[in-house]
Amino acid sequence: MATISFPPIPIQHLYPAKSNSSNDGINDRNLPDHPTLSLLHGCSHLARLKQIHARMLRLGLFFDAYSASRLLTASALSTSPSLDYAHRVFDQIPQPNLYSWNTLIRAHASLSDPTQSLLIYSQMLLQGVHTPNKFTFPFVFKAASELSALKEGRTVHGMVVKSGLHSDVFILNSLIHFYAACSNLDLAHQVFVNIPQRDVVSWNSMITAFAQADCGEEALELFRKMEAAGMKPNEVTMVSVLSACGKKGDLEFGRWVYSYIKRNKIGGSLILSNAMLDMYTKCGSLEDAWRLFDEMPDKDSFSWTTMLVGCAKSGEFEAARRLFDAMPRRDVASWNALISAYEQGGQPKEALAVFHKLQLSAEAKPDQVTLVSTLSACAQLGAIDLGRWIHAYMKKQRFRLNFHLATSLIDMYSKCGDLEKALEVFWSIELKDVFVWSSMIAGLAMHGRGEAAINLFSKMQETKVKPNAVTFTNVLCACSHSGLVDTGRLYFNQMLPIYGIAPKVEHYGCMVDILGRAGLLEEAVELIEKMPMAPHASVWGALLGACRLHGNLELGEHACKRLLELQPRNDGAYVLLSNIYAKVGKWDEVTRLRKLMKDTGLKKEPGCSSIEVDGVIHEFLVGDISHHLSDKIYAKLDEIALRLKSVGYVPNMSQILQDVEGDNVKEQALYLHSEKLAIAFGLISTRPSTPIRIVKNLRVCGDCHSAAKIISSVYDREIILRDRYRFHHFKGGHCSCMDYW
Numbered sequence: 011m012a013t014i015s016f017p018p019i020p021i022q023h024l025y026p027a028k029s030n031s032s033n034d035g036i037n038d039r040n041l042p043d044h045p046t047l048s049l050l051h052g053c054s055h056l057a058r059l060k061q062i063h064a065r066m067l068r069l070g071l072f073f074d075a076y077s078a079s080r081l082l083t084a085s086a087l088s089t090s091p092s093l094d095y096a097h098r099v100f101d102q103i104p105q106p107n108l109y110s111w112n113t114l115i116r117a118h119a120s121l122s123d124p125t126q127s128l129l130i131y132s133q134m135l136l137q138g139v140h141t142p143n144k145f146t147f148p149f150v151f152k153a154a155s156e157l158s159a160l161k162e163g164r165t166v167h168g169m170v171v172k173s174g175l176h177s178d179v180f181i182l183n184s185l186i187h188f189y190a191a192c193s194n195l196d197l198a199h200q201v202f203v204n205i206p207q208r209d210v211v212s213w214n215s216m217i218t219a220f221a222q223a224d225c226g227e228e229a230l231e232l233f234r235k236m237e238a239a240g241m242k243p244n245e246v247t248m249v250s251v252l253s254a255c256g257k258k259g260d261l262e263f264g265r266w267v268y269s270y271i272k273r274n275k276i277g278g279s280l281i282l283s284n285a286m287l288d289m290y291t292k293c294g295s296l297e298d299a300w301r302l303f304d305e306m307p308d309k310d311s312f313s314w315t316t317m318l319v320g321c322a323k324s325g326e327f328e329a330a331r332r333l334f335d336a337m338p339r340r341d342v343a344s345w346n347a348l349i350s351a352y353e354q355g356g357q358p359k360e361a362l363a364v365f366h367k368l369q370l371s372a373e374a375k376p377d378q379v380t381l382v383s384t385l386s387a388c389a390q391l392g393a394i395d396l397g398r399w400i401h402a403y404m405k406k407q408r409f410r411l412n413f414h415l416a417t418s419l420i421d422m423y424s425k426c427g428d429l430e431k432a433l434e435v436f437w438s439i440e441l442k443d444v445f446v447w448s449s450m451i452a453g454l455a456m457h458g459r460g461e462a463a464i465n466l467f468s469k470m471q472e473t474k475v476k477p478n479a480v481t482f483t484n485v486l487c488a489c490s491h492s493g494l495v496d497t498g499r500l501y502f503n504q505m506l507p508i509y510g511i512a513p514k515v516e517h518y519g520c521m522v523d524i525l526g527r528a529g530l531l532e533e534a535v536e537l538i539e540k541m542p543m544a545p546h547a548s549v550w551g552a553l554l555g556a557c558r559l560h561g562n563l564e565l566g567e568h569a570c571k572r573l574l575e576l577q578p579r580n581d582g583a584y585v586l587l588s589n590i591y592a593k594v595g596k597w598d599e600v601t602r603l604r605k606l607m608k609d610t611g612l613k614k615e616p617g618c619s620s621i622e623v624d625g626v627i628h629e630f631l632v633g634d635i636s637h638h639l640s641d642k643i644y645a646k647l648d649e650i651a652l653r654l655k656s657v658g659y660v661p662n663m664s665q666i667l668q669d670v671e672g673d674n675v676k677e678q679a680l681y682l683h684s685e686k687l688a689i690a691f692g693l694i695s696t697r698p699s700t701p702i703r704i705v706k707n708l709r710v711c712g713d714c715h716s717a718a719k720i721i722s723s724v725y726d727r728e729i730i731l732r733d734r735y736r737f738h739h740f741k742g743g744h745c746s747c748m749d750y751w
């Protein structure tokens with residue numbers, strides 16, 4: 011929004027005469043209404059309004075400011091208002107009274123275009139006829155809240171002070187709301203403490219402001235003060251207090267609030283019951299939530315959905331599903347809750363299955379939230395066909411490509427391996443926020459296009475978009491995947507002094523990764539020692555990975571030990587360490603580790619690779635024989651093995667964790683890796699010259715990496731493999747990662 015400036019309130023109006031002070035323009039008549047005006051009562055139909063308008067003009071009634079304002083109200087503030095028409099009426103009024111101005115300001119503040127409210131307010135001041143009164147300011151502040159227009163709102167606040175209305179509680183309550191909407195809780199609180207006679211709305215506004223800003227502690231503290239001040243809370247208060255409890259996860263206080271509500275017999279409405287239910291699920295007490303849910307005499311779809319989300323968050327997906335199936339009425343929010351429950355609970359396939367069901371159902375139509383969750387599930391699975399379909403659907407249904415959807419689309423295309431398409435979406439968006447920029451930087455980073463990611467980061471700053479902590483994680487990630495050590499060091503060191511963002515533990519993790527991969531292990535260790543916070547597992551994991559890459563056994567053992575102290579059941583740590591032992595030929599240590607894992611009941615997370623063919627996801631585990639084309643796949647694998655051997659390829663045995671006997675068996679075990687099965691399946695089930703896209707849940711192993719390089723040249727196929735950390739584009743015998751991974 012462009013800045014709107016306001017002319018000052020005309021001097022002669024600053025301390026208005028008594029007759030004006032409580033005058034909203036409508037109370038100063040003691041005459042009964044003209045019969046024509048009574049027709050306006052409850053009338054909102056445009057054609058009818060126009061008839062009355064014509065009649066008022068004929069009778070000369072319209073030229074009475076009061077009567078005209080009644081017509082204006084009927085057109086601007088009815089249940090189905092017509093603002094265009096209201097403006098025409100307003101423009102015809104020879105001398106609109108203050109009430110008419112207020113009506114127009116209020117109508118715009120509550121409806122589509124709050125900027126108009128501020129412009130009309132400014133126009134009114136410019137005319138210099140009326141002084142804004144206590145019915146003007148609250149709606150100006152409402153408009154400014156909608157726009158988060160802090161500067162404009164503060165100017166108007168100054169006018170309130172000058173106009174002598176600075177102790178009007180109605181105005182001050184709207185000011186609390188305004189400052190909170192502009193994320194300025196300090197100013198909101200300042201207004202609150204200076205209200206001479208607070209009413210329950212004042213308390214509610216401030217408690218709600220705290221609760222919505224995730225300041226649960228402050229909200230609850232204020233509620234205690236309200237109690238102590240003898241102010242009786244109402245339902246609105248309790249809904250905010252419950253929300254604060256939920257956000258804080260304070261179950262004990264939540265239970266106390268519950269009994270407080272019962273003791274004081276507050277409310278009893280469905281909204282309050284739903285708020286209690288929400289609090290219990292957020293505080294993680296499904297038991298309390300179920301009890302309340304079963305006791306509730308009335309439930310709406312919000313109650314059912316809250317319960318569903320609560321179950322899903324606690325990992326009880328079956329219960330969530332049963333609730334969904336049992337709902338008497340489902341709306342799009344219920345569908346979205348189930349889809350996002352699966353998507354965020356690491357079950358993207360189920361999420362897509364529910365989405366397919368939604369498409370076939372007449373109950374609801376997908377909305378923006380549905381699409382964001384579904385795109386994210388596609389990204390997790392590498393399901394590019396469905397992702398493309400959703401993109402086309404968005405265009406067909408004319409969804410506005412807002413920041414959320416744009417970010418999700420870019421993320422989906424990047425993670426499904428189609429970087430060009432991600433870039434196309436990115437450049438098609440005119441206005442980009444920090445998340446859109448960051449997601450594109452992340453996309454380039456995971457595809458190993460480090461230089462391009464850094465260039466984009468510079469472009470982002472040219473457009474004056476401020477980077478946040480996520481942006482820096484992605485930038486450092488780009489440096490790490492492309493070996494840009496100096497650039498990484500530079501940005502890491504600039505974070506706090508230049509951008510005011512203190513590096514968090516994940517930034518340290520990235521930096522250790524950058525240094526470690528480049529072989530600067532000593533510098534990496536020094537950085538870990540200098541960290542202002544305790545290193546997370548991710549930091550030790552990065553160091554361990556680097557030790558594997560550079561075959562540093564001593565440091566690797568140390569990093570692994572520290573990592574296992576933090577995450578005793580981290581199977582990846584054992585695997586990485588055994589890789590190091592294998593690399594330096596210490597096979598007895600490999601055997602010892604394997605036994606240790608077995609004794610502690612720790613299993614290596616099974617490698618799983620998936621490939622989408624014609625919109626269907628096929629998953630493969632190690633040595634999988636469950637696929638219906640299994641025979642053909644293994645025949646293809648034999649053929650691949652022969653062709654690779656014929657060009658002089660020797661399998662890399664150091665990648666095997668199992669202490670299998672004999673090189674031949676080891677060789678075979680390597681051939682059973684899930685990514686190789688997926689590649690073989692891709693070769694027999696997709697057209698020649700189409701790229702084979704594979705998603706693997708773990709890091710790709712060194713042998714599969716070398717094999718994929720050769721397959722890409724021997725079979726003349728592009729293979730795009732996404733592993734847990736990044737993309738590998740195999741083409742003509744080379745990989746985009748330049749073997750730097």
Ligand code: ZN
Pocket residue numbers: 665680683685710711712713714715
């Ligand atoms: Zn492998």
Ligand code: ZN
Pocket residue numbers: 715737738739745746747748749750751
């Ligand atoms: Zn690679």
